[in-house]
Amino acid sequence: MPALDVYHITDKLDDAILDVIVTRLEARGKHPLFQGMLNDYLNAMAIEDAGAVLDMGCGTGVAGRYIAARDGFSGTVLGVDHSPYLISCAERFADEEGVGERLTFQVGDTESLKLNDGAFDAVIMHTLVSHVSDPLAVLAEAKRVTRPGGMIGVFDGDYASITFEQDDPAKSKADEETIISAVVTQPRVMRRLPRLAKRADLALVKSFPYVVAEIGQADFWLPAVESFRKLLPKAGAMTNEEAASWADMILRSSEAGTFFGASNFYGYVFRRP
Numbered sequence: 001m002p003a004l005d006v007y008h009i010t011d012k013l014d015d016a017i018l019d020v021i022v023t024r025l026e027a028r029g030k031h032p033l034f035q036g037m038l039n040d041y042l043n044a045m046a047i048e049d050a051g052a053v054l055d056m057g058c059g060t061g062v063a064g065r066y067i068a069a070r071d072g073f074s075g076t077v078l079g080v081d082h083s084p085y086l087i088s089c090a091e092r093f094a095d096e097e098g099v100g101e102r103l104t105f106q107v108g109d110t111e112s113l114k115l116n117d118g119a120f121d122a123v124i125m126h127t128l129v130s131h132v133s134d135p136l137a138v139l140a141e142a143k144r145v146t147r148p149g150g151m152i153g154v155f156d157g158d159y160a161s162i163t164f165e166q167d168d169p170a171k172s173k174a175d176e177e178t179i180i181s182a183v184v185t186q187p188r189v190m191r192r193l194p195r196l197a198k199r200a201d202l203a204l205v206k207s208f209p210y211v212v213a214e215i216g217q218a219d220f221w222l223p224a225v226e227s228f229r230k231l232l233p234k235a236g237a238m239t240n241e242e243a244a245s246w247a248d249m250i251l252r253s254s255e256a257g258t259f260f261g262a263s264n265f266y267g268y269v270f271r272r273p
Contacts, residue, residue, distance in 0.1 A: 003181040003237035007131040010059075010083035013234070018085045020230045022060055026093075027223035029062030034220075037155065037210055038066055038126065041267035044206045045151040048072035050121035054145060055079040056110045056138065057128030061090030061103065067124075068099035075121070080108040111137045118147040129193070130156045130186045139200040146272045152202060158264035160187040164225070164250050165260040175246060179228065182235035190266040202270035213262035218254040221261040225250050 006013065010021060028034050047053065047067055051074075055064040058079030068077050081087050087105045094100040108114060110125075111134055123142045129135045142152050159180055166172040180187050189196075197204060214221055225247050232243040253259045 003178065003232075003235045005131055005181075005183060005185040006231050006235045007183060008133070008185050010081075010086055013083075013085075015085060017230060017234050018083070020227050022086070022089050024223050024227040025060045025062060028220075029060070029066075031220050033212055035066065037208065037265060037267060038063060040208050041153045041155055041206075041269055042067065042070070042124075044208075044267075044269045045122055045124075045153050047122060047151075048074075050151070051075040052120045052122075053077045054115070054120040054123045054142075056113075056123060056125045056142060057081055057131070058090055058105065059083075059086050059127070061094055061105065063124055063126035064090070064103050064105075065094055065097055065099055068094070068102040069097065073102075075102070077103045078115075078120075079103065079105040080110060080113065080115075081105070082107065082109055111141060113141050113145055115145045117144055118150075119145050120150065121147060122151045122153070124153040124155075126153075126155050128156070129154060129189050130159060130184050132185065135186055135189050135192070136196050136199060139196055139202065143200055143202060143272050148272055150272050151205070152270040152272065153267070154193060154270070155267040156190050156265070157184075158188070158190045158266060159184040160191070162187075162263040163261065164221075166249065166253075178237045179232065182232050182237035183228075190264075190268075193266070193268055197268070197270055201273060203273055205269040205271050207269070208267035210265040210267075211262060212265055213260075215260055216254075216257045218250075218259045218261055221259075222251075222254070225261075 064077040064079045094103045232238040233240045
């Protein structure tokens with residue numbers, strides 16, 4: 001049986017695995033590199049001018065909380081995710097950070113939102129499209145609920161480029177393909193996005209390319225490596241022993257100063273005509 005992207009089925013996972021995902025999402029969302037990339041496309045969207053913002057596939061609400069806490073933002077944010085557990089975490093974190101009055105959350109399907117046409121000034125999809133079955137359908141929904149002239153921001157990893165180098169290059173490549181199958185549904189979607197957006201009749205405003213690479217020692221990538229201990233076996237990609245062995249080996253390379261981990265990321269800003 002092929003491995004299955006665990007982030008695609010967060011509505012079906014047990015609480016213990018969801019806690020691993022929550023820890024991963026929150027650690028990544030608080031890292032300065034990640035916040036910098038988020039800030040870039042939000043600035044390009046002029047998000048402070050938006051009265052109503054939709055955060056599609058909000059997860060634990062990392063991006064929505066960041067918007068709600070920004071200087072100059074006086075609007076509201078609605079976060080939608082298909083996992084009731086992640087929604088409950090998002091509500092708790094928003095209250096703990098003092099931004100709950102500007103944020104609401106609900107369970108929903110990002111390919112078929114129960115929301116009115118043109119209801120939002122801006123829509124964001126922060127690390128969503130790499131995990132959905134039909135990215136074009138999600139873009140079409142984003143367009144539908146955005147008012148004419150409104151902005152749509154899409155950010156995600158180009159996970160076809162992800163790499164964690166080992167002593168054996170062939171094993172590195174094989175393990176990388178295994179990891180991709182376990183945590184991503186659409187590893188090349190950010191390369192395809194200009195074409196998909198054209199089909200969805202969205203106008204490209206700006207794009208942001210990034211390479212997140214760490215050489216010698218890991219920092220940004222450490223929570224990801226640790227999360228793979230649990231996520232790879234849950235996805236059916238590795239046994240518990242194989243996943244632990246892989247993670248231990250990668251962490252030893254960081255301790256030894258020989259770590260190499262990298263992936264491309266992209267941010268896009270579109271306008272609904």
